[in-house]
Amino acid sequence: MLGIVTEETKAGGLGALIGLQEIDTKIVQALYRIEKAPEKEAISLLQTRLVVLDGDLSDLAGRRAPVETKMKELEERIASTSKRISEIDKALYSGTVSASKDLQAMSHEIDQLKSQKSELEDSELELMEAAEVFDQEASAIDEKQSELTQELASLKTALAVTEAEVAAQVAELQLARAERASLVPAAILATYDSIREHEGGVGAAEVVHGACGGCHLKLSATEMDRLHHMDPEKPVLCEQCGRILVP
Ligand SMILES: [Zn+2]
Numbered sequence: 001m002l003g004i005v006t007e008e009t010k011a012g013g014l015g016a017l018i019g020l021q022e023i024d025t026k027i028v029q030a031l032y033r034i035e036k037a038p039e040k041e042a043i044s045l046l047q048t049r050l051v052v053l054d055g056d057l058s059d060l061a062g063r064r065a066p067v068e069t070k071m072k073e074l075e076e077r078i079a080s081t082s083k084r085i086s087e088i089d090k091a092l093y094s095g096t097v098s099a100s101k102d103l104q105a106m107s108h109e110i111d112q113l114k115s116q117k118s119e120l121e122d123s124e125l126e127l128m129e130a131a132e133v134f135d136q137e138a139s140a141i142d143e144k145q146s147e148l149t150q151e152l153a154s155l156k157t158a159l160a161v162t163e164a165e166v167a168a169q170v171a172e173l174q175l176a177r178a179e180r181a182s183l184v185p186a187a188i189l190a191t192y193d194s195i196r197e198h199e200g201g202v203g204a205a206e207v208v209h210g211a212c213g214g215c216h217l218k219l220s221a222t223e224m225d226r227l228h229h230m231d232p233e234k235p236v237l238c239e240q241c242g243r244i245l246v247p
Pocket residue numbers: 205212213214215216217238239240241242243
């Protein structure tokens with residue numbers, strides 16, 4: 001009776017470890033698919049580009065602002081010059097000024113103001129052209145941004161699809177793992193989990209043709225002997241890589 005139980009524990013315990021290892025490897029591979037998803041790098045690249053474009057936009061706005069201020073200033077000066085011209089013009093033709101010297105001075109002032117106004121308008125035009133260049137640059141950046149934002153959204157959707165697929169796969173694997181793990185004695189399971197953590201995800205290795213399936217090194221005669229006479233509750237660890245050997 002005791003012999004049968006021992007055999008069962010051996011088969012269920014250590015034997016189950018290999019199945020458990022296969023499931024754990026699949027979980028690692030599934031998670032690796034998310035970790036190394038090509039979308040991730042593309043998303044981060046796009047995000048960086050969008051930040052750079054944001055910077056370009058505010059830089060542009062910073063350079064455009066003084067142009068805008070100057071334009072407003074010029075508009076005010078043009079308006080006040082126009083006002084002054086029409087005031088003098090009105091007075092000139094009102095009939096209240098009769099001395100020809102005064103009329104001449106007023107007419108001369110109007111000419112001067114008109115030429116000033118024309119200069120101001122030329123400057124304003126130049127500034128408007130400069131502002132236009134800034135605006136064109138800004139709308140090109142805007143366009144690029146919305147293009148990249150769209151690209152980013154579809155990459156995020158693609159990544160979310162992969163993530164959902166992997167999550168479902170991992171959930172299924174976790175269920176299978178729990179089932180399989182219940183066949184392994186708690187102490188062996190704890191040893192297996194701790195080795196797996198330190199040995200790149202592989203905690204148990206099958207002995208294949210007298211070699212450890214984990215590090216592929218030939219087992220010594222002593223190790224083989226220990227395996228043949230092992231107590232199933234106390235697994236034999238590979239002397240080379242430290243993994244649990246499953247005969
Ligand atoms: Zn080994």
